[in-house]
Amino acid sequence: MKIAVYAFDGTTMFHLSVPQLVFGEVGRQRLADWETVLFNEDGTDIRTMEGYRIGGINDLGAALRADLVVIASWHEDKRPPSAPLAEALRTAHAGGAAVAGLCLGAFPLADSGLLTSRSAVTHWQELDAFSERHPDIAVDRTVLYIDHGDVLTSAGTAAAIDACLHLVRSRLGAEAANRVARSLVVAPHRSGGQAQYIDRPVPEPNRASPVSEALDWASEHLGERIDVDGLARAAHMSRRSFIRAFKETTGTTPASWLRTKRLDEARRLLEVTDLPIEEVAARCGFASPVTMRQNFTAAYATTPSAYRKRFNAQPVGH
Numbered sequence: 533m534k535i536a537v538y539a540f541d542g543t544t545m546f547h548l549s550v551p552q553l554v555f556g557e558v559g560r561q562r563l564a565d566w567e568t569v570l571f572n573e574d575g576t577d578i579r580t581m582e583g584y585r586i587g588g589i590n591d592l593g594a595a596l597r598a599d600l601v602v603i604a605s606w607h608e609d610k611r612p613p614s615a616p617l618a619e620a621l622r623t624a625h626a627g628g629a630a631v632a633g634l635c636l637g638a639f640p641l642a643d644s645g646l647l648t649s650r651s652a653v654t655h656w657q658e659l660d661a662f663s664e665r666h667p668d669i670a671v672d673r674t675v676l677y678i679d680h681g682d683v684l685t686s687a688g689t690a691a692a693i694d695a696c697l698h699l700v701r702s703r704l705g706a707e708a709a710n711r712v713a714r715s716l717v718v719a720p721h722r723s724g725g726q727a728q729y730i731d732r733p734v735p736e737p738n739r740a741s742p743v744s745e746a747l748d749w750a751s752e753h754l755g756e757r758i759d760v761d762g763l764a765r766a767a768h769m770s771r772r773s774f775i776r777a778f779k780e781t782t783g784t785t786p787a788s789w790l791r792t793k794r795l796d797e798a799r800r801l802l803e804v805t806d807l808p809i810e811e812v813a814a815r816c817g818f819a820s821p822v823t824m825r826q827n828f829t830a831a832y833a834t835t836p837s838a839y840r841k842r843f844n845a846q847p848v849g850h
Contacts, residue, residue, distance in 0.1 A: 533703070534598045575590055631684075635691070648668060653672050653685050654685060677695040750790060809825075
């Protein structure tokens with residue numbers, strides 16, 4: 533897959549590096565043949581906000597040849613995209629390429645007409661400005677990213693990592709995304725529906741905190757019946773204190789986190805094993821195959837059986 537990432541004067545090294553790091557890891561681990569290049573209107577060198585000069589940049593032709601075009605961020609003044617860039621984005625999209633606007637990258641996508649009558653998200657501090665500029669676009673203020681299949685937008689800064697991992701997952705499967713995440717030492721899956729603004733970061737595994745201990749315990753006991761009281765006991769906290777601390781730490785609820793964790797494990801088992809659907813449901817803690825199918829279909833717009841047919845024939849590392 534060919535991926536073109538837009539580079540402009542004043543961009544930050546972090547924003548520009550995220551898609552290159554995540555998608556580049558796909559190639560480094562030989563999970564798939566993915567190639568990432570930088571582009572702008574005329575292929576000229578750029579200087580980042582930190583003062584580094586970057587060369588080897590392609591012109592707009594790279595976007596027209598790409599399968600995925602990424603606007604990794606945007607100018608702080610949120611200026612409209614140049615006419616050539618907007619036209620290139622529309623042409624690439626019309627030709628079948630997916631287009632992603634990470635963080636403020638949602639602005640040029642919207643200005644180019646690619647988000648008309650769709651929902652979108654951007655950095656939480658710019659949501660009002662986005663809504664004022666594009667009142668026809670439904671802004672979701674509570675999510676990390678929104679993927680329409682052909683057009684994706686994400687929330688600010690670190691949410692770009694989650695969005696890029698989601699793109700890996702949607703194309704290569706959960707096991708591939710998990711391998712990339714482990715290599716980069718980041719959380720393997722924060723769902724698009726997770727809150728984008730939380731007071732504290734998601735704890736890393738084995739970090740000495742009560743909530744982290746409960747998450748580790750739950751991850752090892754997915755096949756068992758787990759409720760809030762059980763999680764609170766694992767954290768050595770009262771139910772009320774645990775629910776409050778969980779929300780402050782993860783930005784979501786215990787039930788939502790557990791459902792996402794079980795679905796992620798279900799995808800992994802569907803990809804790398806031939807276990808019957810009934811056994812997958814049991815190992816992941818769903819009450820029945822029907823319950824798993826309902827949750828799976830609601831989350832991924834496909835059935836467990838269809839997902840297995842798509843990804844099980846593509847073993848990671850082969």
